Amino acid sequence: MAGVYLTTTEFLDDAKSAAKDRGMPGLRMVALPADKYYRARASHEELMPVANATFSTIVDDLVRPLTAEETKPEQAQKQLERANIKVTGKDFLDASEKVNELFLDNHWGDGLPIVPPTPALVKAMLAGTKRSPEEVLGQVPPKQGTATVEKIAINAVMAGAKPEYLPVILAAMDGFTDKHYDTTHFMASTGSFTPVVIVDGPIAQELNVNSGIGMLGHGWRANSTIGRAIRLSLLNLGQTWPAVNDMALTGRLESYTFYTFAEDTAKSPWEPYNVSQGFQAGDSTVTVASSGNPSIFGGGAVAPWTGQGVIDQIAARIQSGGVVWPHAETHIIVLHPDCAVDLASRGYTRKSLQEYLYDKTRVPYERLAGPTMFGSQNEVEFIKAEIADGRIRPDRAQVFLDALKPGGRVPVVQSPDDFHIVVAGGSPGYDLLFTYPGTNWAHQTKKVTGATLTKEGR
């Protein structure tokens, strides 16, 4: 079917890149002037000048005969990324500086100094895993670069990671390359989403991954370099760059290391989070999940708080949010140990807490009558379309249908399991809510395997 794709001038390069990645380099596009369109889009009257300026181009793209190149474009060739690079300097410092300049000029770095990934260092890194260097984990969007164990090891060296961290980094990448994880959205979206990386099980302690005070901050090599290795792997394997095809408008708040921390299973009153996800007690795992910026709850060291108060504040925040995408919302709630213990003393298990949140966050039907924040379709019609399209699971569909009437209360998640409760933080501490209003495929937990330098994760 012939047609034309409308975008804005700020997104034209991104759109062309995406079209080429999907095998349609000739897709006709019209770019609306960004400086005029975004300010004018609230009304027809204000949009008239923008439409007048672009109308003839839109029509022309709909009728103009194809060129030979548009009819039969040149087939894309495999982009080889195998050759090593030699860089010479007057001394080691100079050579190292030149490597850093080269990598950043090529968009192969994150702006911080990297450890030059020499073959010797990469070989040493690969000694941390039994997995074959040639093993393919999957493809990384947006450009669908192939993630191999060796390529990830190269990025891990650049990040300054130790070889014993590699199995954890690989488990995280297993998550991001899983076909049920929508990595494209957080890598490219204007929403500046940042992954959460949660190390669980005994390997967390063995590698000294921080789960206490300062767990989202600096100072722990494991947290910082595991997170950075994952970040560099996604950047380089997916071949993404700000304002080219990574359109995070403000940039991610934790762009260099993501939110990387460990669960404190020793202080948790409940089973480890990974056991609640179906793993065996004693397994070491990594959970990756996309997220917006976290919200902070509780009183910390300065104000009184109770576990019930914290949970009710979290529920109120979720319920009052402006978007209801019940097929999509995922919430990760990180309770500091004292809060978890307080809730357990009130009789909550992880499961009963999930059910409590599920019930408390339901949105009154009457609130859904207006248009969605995006378009003209109202929320009720939107949810019904999601059910018809199978994007709300068939086993949960009736729950939503029953709620879509006056007096009904519509869930914000597909099931209570979409509230993920993890125990981490110090004493005193705060509690965190990580929310992702994206697609429902934004959460994976993978087992750490193949470790050679640690007791755990083998």
Next chain:
Amino acid sequence: MKRRANWALVAAFAAASLCLASAAAAQVTLEVMNPRGEIPPPKTLGITPRGAELAGKKIVLIDNGKYGASNFLEVVADMLKQKYPSVTIVMYPKPSAQTITDLPKWYPTVKQQGDLFVFGVGD
């Protein structure tokens, strides 16, 4: 005098050569590995041929759900109707503003709606 000058020149040349050799010996070459993923090339397709004119065509305007897109497409719809009275406009909004790949059942239905499409506004 001339012989002394010659020896001085030879000595200067030898000294310069020694310095260059030392500098060359001190140079460091780092061999580093490429961190990028290889990209399997997608099958590349041409785009659909156009008819010569819009007259009598059914044009499907697809609102992708982003804020402002429906307004812009409605303005375009009015302009199309004014300038090309014989066209038929079909407003066919995308079900949600979310990931473009997440609607495998919906995209094939677009083709059934008309002859041409305008999709927007991507951002």
